Amino acid sequence: MGDDDLRAVSEATATHRQEVRRGSVVIASLLALREPDYGYALLERLGTAAIDVDANTLYPLLRRLESQGLLTSEWNTDDVRPRKFYRTTAAGDALARELLDDHQRITDALGRLAEGGPA
Amino acid sequence: MTTPTLTERYIAAVVRRIPEAKRDDVANELRASLADDIDARVAAGEPEAAAERTAITTLGDPDRFAASLTGSPLHLIGPALYFDWRRLIVLLLGILLPIVAGAVVLAETLTGSAPVDTVLAAGGVMVNTAIGIAFWVTVVFAVIERTAAGSRPLVAWSPDDLPATDARPQVGVSVLIGGVLGLVLVSGLLVAQLVLPLLRDGDGDPIPVLAPELWSWWIPYLLLVLVAELVFAIVLYRRRVWTVGLAVGNIVLSMAFAVPVIALILTDAVINPAFSAELLARPELAGIDLDETWNVFAVTVAVVIGVVSAAESADGVLKAARASRGRGVR
Numbered sequence: 001m002g003d004d005d006l007r008a009v010s011e012a013t014a015t016h017r018q019e020v021r022r023g024s025v026v027i028a029s030l031l032a033l034r035e036p037d038y039g040y041a042l043l044e045r046l047g048t049a050a051i052d053v054d055a056n057t058l059y060p061l062l063r064r065l066e067s068q069g070l071l072t073s074e075w076n077t078d079d080v081r082p083r084k085f086y087r088t089t090a091a092g093d094a095l096a097r098e099l100l101d102d103h104q105r106i107t108d109a110l111g112r113l114a115e116g117g118p119a
Numbered sequence: 120m121t122t123p124t125l126t127e128r129y130i131a132a133v134v135r136r137i138p139e140a141k142r143d144d145v146a147n148e149l150r151a152s153l154a155d156d157i158d159a160r161v162a163a164g165e166p167e168a169a170a171e172r173t174a175i176t177t178l179g180d181p182d183r184f185a186a187s188l189t190g191s192p193l194h195l196i197g198p199a200l201y202f203d204w205r206r207l208i209v210l211l212l213g214i215l216l217p218i219v220a221g222a223v224v225l226a227e228t229l230t231g232s233a234p235v236d237t238v239l240a241a242g243g244v245m246v247n248t249a250i251g252i253a254f255w256v257t258v259v260f261a262v263i264e265r266t267a268a269g270s271r272p273l274v275a276w277s278p279d280d281l282p283a284t285d286a287r288p289q290v291g292v293s294v295l296i297g298g299v300l301g302l303v304l305v306s307g308l309l310v311a312q313l314v315l316p317l318l319r320d321g322d323g324d325p326i327p328v329l330a331p332e333l334w335s336w337w338i339p340y341l342l343l344v345l346v347a348e349l350v351f352a353i354v355l356y357r358r359r360v361w362t363v364g365l366a367v368g369n370i371v372l373s374m375a376f377a378v379p380v381i382a383l384i385l386t387d388a389v390i391n392p393a394f395s396a397e398l399l400a401r402p403e404l405a406g407i408d409l410d411e412t413w414n415v416f417a418v419t420v421a422v423v424i425g426v427v428s429a430a431e432s433a434d435g436v437l438k439a440a441r442a443s444r445g446r447g448v449r
Contacts (some may be wrong), residue, residue: 038148038151038152039148039152040151040152040155040156041155044159054177055152055156055177055178056177056178056179056184056187057187059148059149059152059178059188060184060187060188060190063188063190064190067190075147081151081154081155082147082151083148083151084144084147084148084151
């Protein structure tokens, strides 16, 4: 394969991996924020949990989930540096469990497919 | 006064694009997030200036970042509306361009412009009309895209919209459009030549271009033929497929319109004598051989009408023939 072909394959790979990860960031955020936290700390926690997400993807996502009523937020001004804390709502928690079930089912099915068994 | 830091300049660039009510909230959250990130990088051994640059670079173009914070689209017209937008533009161009081109050609011809000027004028007006249509349709769709309606197609698709796979040539909606246009254009022009002040008489009233005697018989007759053609178009559209009977009807109607019109034009019976007299009296037309000009024009129009009618008739016959061959192939 030429350089162009290799580049096309690696670009396609990056796109596919990004698509597989996209949904898991929503689940991870909703699950993690059952314990209230601010954006940067969540970014660190997700990174530690090996869920890779960029800051410029996560911050807009938090605002979107908040506008959908899946998260609530509150300013904490006790610290020198005022921070906006997000917390998963009851609706967010319910959705997270539902999504996690879906994710688990897909993972199981993919595992069986990978081993050559019936899906 | 101190120079604003890179962080503050970045925050200002982001919140510029954020609605007023959310501005402070976004700015404060962003300030804390960037400060945390910079602290972490400095703790890891990066110099502070480099750490600030990296933290900001990670978030990227402030316009883009602001748009994703507010959830506003990064495109003018998105995938949900794209086909509605394209179909409407194609439809409007298809209907309006021929109308304006026809109107300009007629107006230029009536005012005695040279053929080259007529073509240039028609071309110019068509380009302007096309740009105008494309611009305004796009503006309207860009607005819809930014409202709640923009998240799904305006016209829901259903399997009924599928084109038939009948091997026989199908009659499309263009037949109906053609029928309506023919009637509207001709009656519009008939009224226009009555009321538009191309030339005025002694009392300042407009002089009709067409001979008034035509109203006693030929004009009503031709309008009737056009109405019949519209009815024919509706029948044809409902049948969806050309038949031999329809092809014959098509020929009869085409001839019923074309033959009298060509005869009238070639026998000089069309133009109002008062109109040509007034035209001849115009000082700015002195030296132009009006008879010669009219003859060239009349022959040209007669030939065009003849060719178009013949083509229309042949089209019906060919499609009827193809339809009878394709019958039963579904």
